[in-house]
Amino acid sequence: MTTTTTPPRRPGTVVVGRDGFPQLLRAEWTKLRTVRRWGLTLLAAILVTVLISLFSASSSRVEIAGGGSPAPTGPGGQSIRDDFTFVHRTLPADGSITARVTGPTGVRPDRAPEWAKAGVLVKEDTESGSDYAALMVTPGHGVRFQSDFTRDVAGGAASADKPYWLRLTRTGATVTAYASDDGHGWKKIGTSELDKPTGAVPVGLFVASPDVQSMKREFGNVSLNDGPSRSTARFDKVTVKGAAGGADWQLTDVGQDGGRQDGGRQDGPNGSQGELDRSGGTFTLTGSGDIAPGTPMQPDLVATALNGSQLGLVLIAALGVLFITAEYRRGMIRTTFVASPRRGRVLVAKAVVVGAVAFAAGLVAAIASFLLSMPVLRDNGHKPPQFPEFALTDGPVLRAVLGTAALLALIAVLALALGALLRSTAAAITTVVVVIVLPLILVSVLPLGLSQWLQRLTPVAGFAIQETTPRYDQVAGLCLPEDGCYPQGAWTGFATLAAYAVVVLGIAVWRIRKRDA
Template sequence: MTTVTPTRRPSTVVVGRDGFPQLLRAEWTKLRTVRRWGFTLLAAVLVTLLISLFSASSSGVEIAGGGSSAATGPDGQSIRDDFTFVHRTLPADGSITARVTGPTGVRPDRAPEWAKAGVIVKQNTQSGSDYAALMVTPGHGVRFQSDFTHDVAGGAASASTPHWLRLTRKGATITAYASADGRGWKKIGTTELAEQAGSVPVGLFVASPNVQSMERKFGNVSVNDGPSRSTARFDEVTVKGSDSGADWQRTDVGREAEGEQGKPGQSAGEPGAGKPGAGQPDNGGQGQLTRSGGTFTLTGSGDIAPGTPVQPDLVATSLNGTQLGLVLIAALGVLFITAEYRRGMIRTTFLASPRRGRVLVAKAVVISAVTFATGLVTAIASFLLTMPVLRDNGHKPPLFPEFSLTDGPVLRALFGTAALLALIAVLALGLGALMRNTAAAITTVVVVIVLPLILVSVLPLGLSQWLQRLTPVAGFAVQESTPRHHQVASLCLPEDGCYPQGAWTGLATLAAYAVVVLGIAVWRIRKKDA
């Protein structure tokens, strides 16, 4: 008899299909099939739009800073262009060289850090015309500035020590040089005037911007913003390419409407051009000039620079609703994980997909993708709906820029807002996985994000800026659209959306929080049973 031994087949164990694409599909199916989660997302959209519309309709025009805020530069941006200018005509190519001592303060005794004294070539003497200027500043050394927004550092310099400055002109090209002794020259930079011109005024100038300070105590804000006056001495002045017999003229640029324009033909030796204290009153914004041989002493106020940013930031205002809508987004992120813990479904999920860390990462990818897409649509709709309301309320050029959907700062703010909401959803998901309790996780999100947004409007300014820089609310910096130039001192409250760091730095701070919390949650979910 033949005995047949049956062949033993390897045993087969059915395991969950936990490939990452399958995980993504499974988590997406969960999200879209739970109706109340869809309602939560829709509520976030509606709340964001309604709050943004309310914020825009209640926003009034408030001009920060002083001076000629309505003046506009070559490309229409808000500028300041009011300063004391002593000049001659340069009909063609040539140069101007001067040894500058100053600027030093007249009122107050200490000159502002961005007070300016130096040499300048300007398209004409009208406010808003293009220029190139090489200057000494008390707080920032030698600077080469042009077109109101461009600023190049030219090295350290003391306002109490003479420094040689030179500008050369070749056609529309202006080149700046500086020297500590008048012999060895260092090239600082080159720029092009906006238009090719024939004769242009070239000469010496002094500007002294407003002195500003802001303090908040017990929720009350005190602002000091007053004019200043500074003085500087110029000697060894030479102009090549100009008629050597031509007289120097003094013009108070930007003050024609105030009746402070220097008289045509007024020279240093004429009455009315004296320095305060030499029989002349300190006449506010009007410049003062005395001349002794080849030495000019020039005193003035005002500034030649980008305009002080006007509040509010229109794009950020149009997105104000995200500060409340994020609570619902955070709630959705928390529920996306805690609902499974509460019902015990998380065990089934882990049984089907034993690699628990990948489950949480898949949830993070799905929730961030959904909130990013929803946030982007909401941000675009909010911008399009609120901008006409803001313009109707008086937020118009030149005080406020005209924004369109395709502008770079606008696109950054809109896509950044979508990323902001996506990161908040991931942060909330991580907290939900750590705490496994819906109420506790949502409360924590409110404490770490919403509470700082409230506190920045009541705490002392230094502490408010610390919260903006180091807490998750730093991500809201991505909504700023108003350009801020370092060469202009400006006052802006934290609650007006002024963040001390850059837009992408702020968003990166929030991203770091989300990644760290999610990473800890992945580690914990691997170590502890469901």
């Protein structure tokens, strides 16, 4: 019988073990959980995030003025604008309206806003907030077919100084839009369903001219201007098929204070109401207002409730840096690489472990911040109907909360990669502060164009994942960084941060293979 004995290991030697990825993950997790100060750093990151979020919520107050009519809301309960000048007749059942439109052009200011509107419209009634379908010409965006206050369909190029033909047909609750540049060849733009399937509805011509907003901001000084505009358009070749016999055209200022219905010309206070000049079959209509989603200039409440993550990230980044630089500082990295010679896999394993731990801590912090901050915001005046009601299970809220945890995980990975490249705790943390924390501070004080450049191109773009305020392309509004507004979409911003983390980690993997430990 033959026996095999294992020779004794000499003192000071290192056994090269299996370096499979699961084993590497287990080894790196063991390192992380056995260092007490790293666990305390995670706990501090959670506490800082929650406390700063609560402070931000308690500092955000709004005073709701009493009196007046409540703001209209759309079918989904969202804030809307529904105030415009409308000249109309009654359509008892199925039918259509066709008109040739020239305009809109500006009256005040001289140039009409890019989203000024002139066209044909079917509306369930003349009350503000009722459902509608409208086909229009705009100065800056050509022909558009809009409905339900949020739906917008492009219908092709058109010029405000050239006549263009528009047509809406109603069949039951279905409204179909057609457009033509000569009145002969018609192009179908789209269809929409009204809430009211049958019955009489007003159909006619309309003009809307939204407010003109401008802002000047220079190094903390902000000057906002928001004033009404006024536009006019000419309609001819107007035909209505199926209209009630004997009914004349009526002029209605939908949703405007002091609005009235009549058949002639009348100016309201300061010229705010609509005008109708009718000469034979030609209608010249002038008005203000808009039919669109509301764009209140107010902070994003969910982003405010998660605001503490902007400071908590510093501690998360410190953990990511220390997870690699501590081994370099003590010389333990040589032992790690002897035990696991595939250095790139070691760094990737560290990235997975620190990213997962940061995600877990970030998720706890984000959920606690939201649940504790939202009641404070409501107590400070941010409540319906002026402000939406949020729940953790709402889609945008859930995306913001999970996204906050994910962005903290990416920041931890980015910090780890910087630590591997620089091999210095102080240098790596300083770099994180310069590329992430400093832009977060500067976006609130720099001129708007430069602030939005930082939001698009630096790692702070990842915080766009926290934005929950709806954005609509058919509304020209100011997007202010201090209100939690980012110029790009939520996922585009998050992808920018992810790209930074992946690229820097890839460079670190390449570099760590090329140089000595």
